Amino acid sequence: MAVMNIGTYAFQMVAARLLGPSQYGAVAGMMALLMVLSVVQLGLQATAARRIAAAPADVAAIEQTILTTTWRAALLLGAVAVAASPAVAWLLRLDGLLPAVLLGMCVVPVTVMGGQAGVLQGERRWLPLSLVYLSVGVPRVLLGGGCLLIAATETSAMVGVLAASWLPVLIGSWTLRNRTHDAIVTAHDREVRRDVRRETYGSSAALLAFVALSNLDVVVARNVLDDHLAGLYAGGLIVTKAVLFLPQFAVVILFPSMSTAGESRAAVLRGLAFLTGIGVACVAGAYLLSDLALVFIGGDEYDDVQGRLWLFAALGGLLAVLQLLVYAGLAKRGRWTKYFVTLGVIAMLAAGALASTVTGLAVTVAVVDMTVVALLVALQVFRGRKGTETLEE
Template sequence: MSSRARRALPVAGLSLGLAMGLANLMGYVFVALLSAALGPADFGGFSALNTYGVLLAMPAGAFQIVVARRQTRAHRDADGQVTALTTSAVVGLALAAVTIASAPVIRDLLRLDTAWSVVWLALMVAPMTVTGALQGVLLGREAYRRLSVVYVVTAATRLLAAVCAVGWDFAVAEVFAATFVAAAVTLLVALLLARGDLAPGVRAPRALEVLDDLVRSNVALAGLMALSSLDVVLARTVLTDHDSGSYALAALFGKVVFWGTQFVALTVVPAVADASGGGQVRSTLHRSALAVLAIGSVVALGCALVPGPLVAFSGGPAYTDAEPLLVWAALTGTLWAVIQVWLFAGMSRGDHVMTIVVWAAAGLQSALVLLWFNDSPYEVIATVGGTAAVVALVGLLRVPKGETTPAPGSAETAEALGLTRE
């Protein structure tokens, strides 16, 4: 990368960070509007199904990383963006078909009024997945401004769907229908923004090659999403409709910390990959973890001091039961954010121990809630938070304590995340 590009990169990264921050803010307003419009019982069902949608959207994030890496390899060898886009569409359609076939089961499991809610969610998967691949094209081409527009449009169209839901008194199924329209509009915008970079390369990789890259590069990210997202689904499964809605609202404040500190974890990757030894890695990780803890502590303090106004603004008087849960949700989100730092650092060093730990913890968390600790929202949040604390401690113990040689593949991992500085 030229010196000019190096100087421009921080500015571009700042613009992308600001766009992601604005998108997260609009996402918060999206949830706040729907929580007030739907009420606790329906909002609990919406949140549980929406969390399932987040899990279905993981391939979209995976394709963004995989396609970005392919765009930056060998002087941006355009080795088959079209194939990658086709593969992403096939993956999205396959996930949609499976979800639609499972719609009656999901409806009964989450106690939804109609299976159409699941169908509309399923129809969103294909445009979201293809949009993820298009974001990868823009990221690989370092088109940060256009990528920022896609992030903002994604959030803005969903926010508009929430406004329509409030104005026209939508039910859960109608909300998902509106968000499907939002996903389709976002896809069209992404296609327009990336159309100039969609030149087929001299060698298009086979679909299986792209899928293999997809799986190998993103197992860790999927485990992190499972650990940090399944609690809302578990709460809907084991608690009453009203209690699951209160839990879902409180969980929002944990997600605020988790997503709001993601930029810290991202900056860890190139720093660790470039580190000359274990001492430097240790210092970087400790500073990053402390930054996350500081941000999380501010959010938790606010939740402890003014839970009433926060709940009133986020959901209204129907969610007063959520007030005591807010601080615990914020602390749990802080632990997830610390785990994110440890996990990304491990990926950059070619250390996959935390990947195994995160997946094991997600399974253990689910078993504990489903089988034993499910009598109240407090038992659920205590189980989820306790599991996160154990994983965070394991990650702390994995931080290098002395001078080490960078693990093979660390530079490739950093490149896969689109964060190398070379």
């Protein structure tokens, strides 16, 4: 996962340096929308991992349902995204329609990879899962960077991302090549399939809210700031995403424990302590070593945002904590998590639309994130004290 995240970060860094602030703002906006459009990937992965780990006797029914639903959802979402490409091109002020079409096509492999990774994670098949993660990050920077070297345009960037997105699907398909099961005929298996689908919908809704909260601010920036300032904000978000992705492995490791009644509270506390420590260290590093951080986000073209990189690091730390709390809610199939995060998205879009500077937008997003974190921490405390099922689906 570390290599995957470094690869993803490196692609953003290469794109920022080769494209410059104005064009990179558009690419950053497309990558943010890709995260939002492919949120079913995260829901499928979370559901598959939790259900397979918790109910090994139902593995056949769960796997068949997940893999079938994955392909159907991927093709449907991809078709919708391609159909919406004119609106995306207008929203992000792209140079043409083709980059938006390529963005829609990327949704298919990204979604399929999520279902495959969830099966591998639930079965604790760490080596194949590691290969899938490696094939997400490394090809993106190699193929995406290579395309940008050939032609530094928005279209070239998305061609590289699309080509790289199919490699993890090929690896996942090969790893799961013998995982075809007989038709499900028992009443129990049919109920398992229905419940898996329900949980996938619920998980996807909660994760959609989180992904929107953590990604749509760059879309807001693209609309309320001029091209140069929006590019500076997008450059600062490279630091945000680096801090968010750095400790992401902690969520993967702790998720099974958070799903277990006797271990949940301790797992959440360990995660909060660890992520808070990482966040504080990253903020201090971005403040004290802003010159070095500037090199990694694109160089001198972004020097206007150098003094605020610590603020973007703080955003990343807040989002990392928020991500852990969202998955803690998913582990208990809690419904209030998605409501609180959705309210945060609405608040961020409404308040962000009033911003007129890079700092103003970043501070607005930070305040919204802190509020949502506080609400979710209070929710965890309430669950721990009451020990009831009243907040469950």
